[in-house]
Amino acid sequence: MTDATNALLLLLNGLVTGASCLRLLCYRRLGATFCRGKSLLAYALIVTTGTVSLRCFFGLYHGEVDFAEFAINVVLAVAIFRVRGNVAGLFRPARHPNGGP
Numbered sequence: 001m002t003d004a005t006n007a008l009l010l011l012l013n014g015l016v017t018g019a020s021c022l023r024l025l026c027y028r029r030l031g032a033t034f035c036r037g038k039s040l041l042a043y044a045l046i047v048t049t050g051t052v053s054l055r056c057f058f059g060l061y062h063g064e065v066d067f068a069e070f071a072i073n074v075v076l077a078v079a080i081f082r083v084r085g086n087v088a089g090l091f092r093p094a095r096h097p098n099g100g101p
Contacts, residue, residue, distance in 0.1 A: 027042070
């Protein structure tokens with residue numbers, strides 16, 4: 001992988017993980033029930049995505065960014081934004097638009 005490709009993936013990886021972290025931080029319960037396990041999972045996701053983002057932007061991310069790792073972070077970010085930052089929503093079964101299975 002060339003240096004330019006790695007630098008681009010590093011920047012994009014930092015942006016994607018930073019966006020995930022911010023979306024999780026901005027989640028508001030608004031009457032939803034509290035679950036310690038899901039809250040701990042949300043906390044772990046916030047810390048890990050925030051750490052990756054900060055390491056990317058401050059030059060502490062050593063080595064090459066693997067495309068598969070970047071793809072996993074993109075899929076995670078899309079899932080987080082689809083459930084509007086609600087980690088519990090990641091584990092609920094999807095509802096069919098017509099009410100069927």
